[in-house]
Amino acid sequence: MNARSSKDKPAREKVVDAANRLFYREGIRAVSVDAVAADAGVTKKTLYYHFKSKDDLIAEYLSSRDQPNLKLFETWFDSAQGDVADKVEAIFVELARAARHPKWKGCGFLRTAAELANLPGHPAMKIGSAHKKAFEGWLATQLRQNRIDDPAAIARQIVLLMDGAFSTMLVHRDAAYAEEAGRAAKSIVRSCVEAPSAR
Template structure:
């Protein structure tokens, strides 16, 4: 018999796959239960609503993603300019992948744009703020005088490049954002 935490982990993992593949509005609790191989009753014992499941799923994914980003960021050597250049190099490589769909957090939060208090929007907002803090910490560590300001600009530029690359199917937006980031660092 599976433990409660095993079911919960399986539900959250399954929900992430489904929501990432098809979006929030196109996935039902029935679909999550079926894909996870559990009953709807078991699903509702863990999560009383699709909204709560969605918010908890994003919190879990954020914890995993931010840990990966922190690990990657702290392993990067060099100056603030080198760090920022590497971010955009990685974004360019990521966006060049076949069937690239951009950031799941951004796509899913935009789907809920008219629901500002939704648990998914709250989780996405926290996630993006944590990434901005990682950027600020790394820029501070590399001697930048105003790391929070630069991190905010970096967040705007990476998100903007991601969204516009996704919309237009043109990764040149990543290069343009990288140039703008270099200018931000020079002014800092």
């Protein structure tokens, strides 16, 4: 079945789609509410009927990216061949592939956090934090299921490598940094597989 055309979508969904396109492409500060309304093909009044403020819209923008992004990481992991170390590296390899697309603008959660660094209580900051923690928790679960010792600590190390790769790729526009981070992540996990602590 074909996806609904834009004209068939409810106004709220059109606004969120437009916010997703514009905020991700240009940043949350650079995009006005008027620009989002115009891109969505709705009036500003209609936008404010669904969202009380731009801050609410920014929060919804990140919320809309949460589950799709987590599902993508899960798909990359599950579809990879090899052991758990190979599967962890595969996430980084796929991330590098995605980063080579001309429309790639980095991690929307990290970019938004950078723009809101002086507003730690902003609802979007809480959503971004929850997203990152959800990925870390999911990864720890995968490691635990594969009998990796101290999976929470290893997951945190991998998250640090991933967010470092996101940031460095954005600075240098070089996806090879994600591939290198993937090799480091694989090495960390592989060392746990090959030399588990005494039980």
